[in-house]
Amino acid sequence: MEVNQTDVIAAIKRITERYKETVCTKFAAEAEQLAKVNAPWTDRTGDARKLIKGVVFEEPDAIGIRLLHRVEYGPALETKNSGKYAILRPTIESLRSEFFSVSKQALGVGQ
Numbered sequence: 001m002e003v004n005q006t007d008v009i010a011a012i013k014r015i016t017e018r019y020k021e022t023v024c025t026k027f028a029a030e031a032e033q034l035a036k037v038n039a040p041w042t043d044r045t046g047d048a049r050k051l052i053k054g055v056v057f058e059e060p061d062a063i064g065i066r067l068l069h070r071v072e073y074g075p076a077l078e079t080k081n082s083g084k085y086a087i088l089r090p091t092i093e094s095l096r097s098e099f100f101s102v103s104k105q106a107l108g109v110g111q
Helices: 005-038 074-083 088-107
Strands: 053-059 062-068
Touching (some): 005 053, 005 062, 062 088
Antiparallel strands (some): 053 062
8 A cells, every 4th residue: 555645744734733622722721721820929900810821832843832921021920039920831840741641642652
């Protein structure tokens, strides 16, 4: 049976889309919710907490999730005061092991 390059590319695209729609979407939403619940600062307007966003990204050589602040002062929350109010990296780090485990299972890697 001859394998057609077009068929292989189409199969990879289907797997990629399914992976983004299931694993990545789930973890982006989970990261967003965890960050909003666990943000260590005291709200003044509630905007910083409310506008945290988990998103799925795809680049030519990578697919994954990002957790973002959508307020102008978000980067300051992450870096000022020795990171006292940081929430993005701690949230991603808390999900890292599970994300990779689920990703490997979903993609059939290491089985």
